[in-house]
Amino acid sequence: MNMKTGTLYIVPTPVGNMEDMTLRAIRILKEADVILAEDTRTSGILLKHFDIPHGSLLAHHKFNEHQTVEPLVKRLVAGKNVALVSDAGTPGISDPGFLLARECAKAGIEVQCLPGATACIPALVDSGLPCDRFCFEGFLPQKKGRQTRINALAEETRTMVFYESPYRVLKTLSQLGEALGNDRQAAVSREISKVHEETLRGTIRELINHFTETEPRGEFVIVVAGKIN
DSSP, rough: OOOOOOOOEEEOBBBGGGGGGGGHHHHHHHHHHHESSSSSHHHHHHHTTTTTOTTTEEOOOOOHHHHHHHHHHHHHHHHHEEEEEEESOTTSSTTTTHHHHHHHHHOOOOOEOOOOOHHHHHHHHHTTOOOOEEEEEEOOOOOHHHHHHHHHHHOOOOOEEEOOTTTTTHHHHHHHHHHHHTTTTEEEESSTTTOEEEEEEEEEHHHHHHHSSSSSOSSSSEEOOOOOO
């Protein structure tokens, strides 16, 4: 008889408010044989909050994922269930997760991604911009290829979604304004699902003026309207 392989569960965690954690996510984390965390300290706080045992908590992040994937696949093949979490949101979306999911799929291991928290969808819907068709760009390259990527988006007709740190918000808005036009409609959401959550809407120029006067704080999602043909 062939041994049943385990399942890789990709488990979203709150981007802010702990109440955004789903009941299913809590159950999966309690039942998993191994929990993989981007930062074990951050995830340890989450697990403690929900009374989830975390003796099986292991680090799995962008600096070690190439080394840990093979032994993790072997555990899954041996029948162990593995749950993957990131610091916040859905693993694989601008966070580690893709590599492990890909190798599990190649090995015929079941992969289940639970629905749950992510910052991009609330920001997109809050923006007031068309959200029936959009493209997710995540974090732009910090240096090499950055301007090329931005220039390539000048003809994009779908709404565009970017992640950004507070230290580069003004730079990114300025570069988007240069490439797409400062009169392009946009929205900036910060601290999604946290106490100081805020969404600002207007032209790129208006948003630049705002953050020139008000220091950007928190984690940001920038949403920009597509080109109108």
